[in-house]
Amino acid sequence: MSLPQLLEERECVDRCRCKEHGELVCAALTKRQVLDSDLCGYLHHVCCSCESVKDEMGRTALHVAASCGRMDVVKWLIQMKHANINAKDNESGYTPLHRSIFYGKVNVAVYLIKLGANVTLTDFNGLTSLEHATNDCLESDYAANQGEVYVWGSNTNYTLGPQQARSMPELLDAYHKQYPNLYVQQVCLEKFHCVLVSTDGKVFACGHGQGGRLGLGNEKTIIAPEQVKLSANGHSNPVICKKASIAIDHSVFLTESGHVWTCGLNTHRVLGIQPPPAQVLVPCPLSLMQYPIENVCAARYHTVAWGPKAIYTCGLHGGQLGHDKTVQKYIISPKLVTYLHGLGCTITAVAASNGATAVVTSKGDIYILHEYQCRKIASKRLDITSISIVGGKLNDKIDNSLSTEENHELIVIGLSKVGNLYIWKESDPVFARCIFSINRFLKIRQVTLNLNEILFVTHQGEAFQGILKPRKRKTTENNLHIKKSAFHEFLEKDNCQLLKVSKISRAHRAVSIHSDLKGRNYAVLQASPKASLTRVPDVSQSNMQEDMYMLLQDASEDDQIHDVIFKVSKRFFPAHHYIIAFNSNKLNDLITASEDKIIELSNVNEDIFEQLLLFIYTGTCDLIKIGKCPDKFQLLCKKNKKKEDLQDEEEERLDDLNISAFQYYKNEKSKSKTTSSNNDNRRDPVRLLHEASKRFGIKMLQKILDNMYYDNGFILMKKEKRFCIPLKFDRNQFPKLQDIVLRTKERKEISAHKCILAARLEYFNNLFSSRWNSESLTKEISLPFPHNVLNQLIEFLYTDNLPLLENEDIDHVCNLLILADQLFVLRLKEICECTLSTFITLKNVVQMLSFSSLYNANQLKIYCMEFICANLAAILEVRSLEMVDEDLLRDLTNFYCNYNPIMQQRIITPYSYAPSDEIVSAAGNIHHIVIDDSDCESEIKSTPKPQKKRSRPRKNASLDGNSKKERSISDSVETPNETDVGNENSTKVKTETFVEIESSSKLSNESHSTVVQTRLKAIVFAQSKTDCDNIVTEYTKLPLKPNKVEVSLDDFPELDSHHSYGLYSKSPSTKEKIDIKHKITKLSQKQRKRLSSENSSSVTEPCSPKLSESPKNPWKICTEITNISPVGSPIGPATMDSIITDEKRQKENLVKMRTKLLVHTQVEDKAIEDLYKFYNVDNVFDEIVVINRVQIGLVASPVWVHASKTK
Structure with missing residues (x-):
């Protein structure tokens, strides 16, 4: 069956709901080898309602396109076909946004959210699209001690730092910017102040300091958190805080040693200090209690310190302390609660409110210390792990201030091991299980309670706030006495407490949540977004040693970088004064004292001096490496040995002639002792180098060689001792030797040494080398960068490290990375990447991703992508990815699919009943759909089909008879x-x-x-x-050669031309061309007449007649060059057939040009631009590259036919 038969018209209407069409549409979108434009054409061909037709599972084309990542199809369906962006399928209740996140198509999800997709819609499991992103993230330990504090609320008392009122959680910048490396493990929040406990045991506080509740030594109001110093005589310094708890007027701290520290107002004797002071401005330790203390609790009228074996309370004796009712108004010192002591069980959890204290034991019993009683409210609740309490009533007769205090109902909430909540109220004394208003299971990690609501976080890192709904009490008939099992009672909804919950936005990694008593200010502790990241940028090994080695090896007598030459024997060693002076004072003195540039050294072996220079430049040499000694030094030993033997023999012969036999034998014994060591030293290369280092004052080399010796061709070490030799230089030393000035953007000057700059950076090496600068020495260089940035670049070139870079702000580090990228300082670029990775937060990660992509910071780019993928839900919620480039979003999508292993299991394979690639491509050729990426605009162009008997209605394409194009x-x-920006010759x-x-x-x-x-x-x-x-390009450009060669287009052969070697051999040289070109003399009128007459007489061949210029056309099609007759060639008689053939060809060319689609022209223009960029045409000077369209020849003149007006 042919393709036209397969693509025959289908019976379809505008409101088509055919499931067969839906199956074809969804199946076609699973194809992988077809273009998006062809898919759009196929969808348009299959069904008029391709945007709304559904398959058997209720999926639309937008669902499948979003699942497969067909971005252009998604744009076309939404922008042109107006598909329902929030439609749900019948399989799982997924919207297109659900499916795009489920299948890892981040770019599609960002686009859908940008167009208004509803992120709050839930599927059949009660999950939103962002919750899918949270669940798909790699599991990490949210309980890890790396927490960040997010706060929101009214902040009327500056308990949340300096920020204004917030309706959604935001990072507490006042703390985390000041202490970026200190994470928080506990947050305490009250009406007038807030306390933070860091992971290393430090305490920070902020808020109103009246009465000393902050513990900072004063009563001032502190906006930004400041550290509380826990110090006292007899205690370790520093004191590490383990737990903290605060009330409205005082604070309590528990240290690792088990001591309890208190500070603040002591109106109700809550500090536990004897004798009781009115207030304490600095935390004061209490005496150590009999039983160990593991935690503390603080309320307005009392303080609780408890451990596994005992509970201690102190404060106002209003019935909440757990002691017998007496006439005593206050319990000043912490007192043991005897009701709970000796029960044969341990205490697992304690909570305190203004009017009561709740206790949980290991037997599952829950007690309430209230109204001078110890009441058991539940028993055998072995699964309860933590408890929270609010409300309670105190004895108002004991203190007049309690009569004005508002009493609240006593409510207790317990959390079980499996994450269930149980609630007990004084008005409904039943320990009832809580059920939630959302249709999914919540496994709770931590819960807290205030007077208005319940706050809790789940194991998935979500945070919720809930309001209790009145529970319906079940009325049982007297004649029904059916006893139900515990399992049936658990499932019975009438025995449960309904909790209407709402999710707190921007909380995706929550560990714990806290609030003040009235629920006006909130704080949630979230795990660090960097906790699970593994692709941290690293810095490669230092290449400074290699750079200095190449500087020494490349030094020659002809370059412009060296400034001193050492002559040893007959060999010359070009060197650099600053490097020599930095390592050897004695060589520096020799250079300074000498008026000549050449320093001649005697009594030094040239190979030994070469090793000495090598150590000065690189910090190492061949003779300090343990192992076999290099061959040239072994040969040196043999030569020295032969010379020494010959000299000794000659001296002995001369001496023996003048002495007696007795004296001869006596001298031989003394010589054997004295000369043996001297001869060994002369033949030992290690000793020779040691003597040279001692002579020239190189102390570090001397220390190393003291521990080494030469033995039978090997270099050995006396003792196992390693020397760490940091290879770095100090720019501030020897300022008189600074021979280059760098001028910054602010026109400030930075002096430096040319040898260091040339050794460390290729840009300066090319700038200072003789082959680029043969006329004069460069004294000043301009670089378009700020002074502080350029100063750190020079500091890095000298030291190869920037330890203080972490103290700089992020803008400074970014500017330094830009400079490193432009000058190709790779190690500095890696250091900047590592530093910037520490500055990345949820707010700036997207900007940092774009920045890293723009300046080729690949390590930082990968780190940012991993950061985004690990916190995808939070990034999508704030919609910060909407301004990212599409190509970068596509890279992020590919990275996410590879980063998350679960995405490898969610790959949609092409359906078996999907149309073939040929059918889809043929439909795309029939319905040309052009998708404009800039504004998602497309046009549908249908080509006429032969033998069309009937026409079907088309959506938005119906035309009347009088309608025209x-x-x-x-x-x-x-x-x-x-490349065109800033070019003066470029035209628009x-x-x-x-x-x-x-x-x-x-x-x-x-x-x-x-x-x-x-x-x-x-x-x-x-x-x-x-x-x-248009960045200010103030770089000092590399000077060109004085003889600049000018070339023309005729000097370069074309791609299709044949080389004429004879012609090239006769062509003048470049120098001759230049001379001929510039030798232009002014001729007189007589000379011009004589030359014109000579030229006219020399022409014997007839010239071709002047061709008529082809008419210009709006498409600017140039005439074919090959059709123009060459000058001087004879023209034969034109026949009628050739004229007709030429006219037909011109008309055919005109038809081709008129029928050519605009899309094809734009594709050609884009291809030409890409080729210009690929071959770097504007920056290449050794060849001429010309890119043009293939010329189609002469084109007939277009004739515009004016339509006659009819009345």
């Missing part, structure tokens, strides 16, 4: 290339293109407004890009 003229706005050309669109008048108006908006966006984008590209 409308032409719209649009000026194409081109974005300037990066505005071309006009004609686009034929089949549409009604209404569609034309809409398209006109859309075109205007598109043009405005393009103009703004072009202007912004020009501003970004």
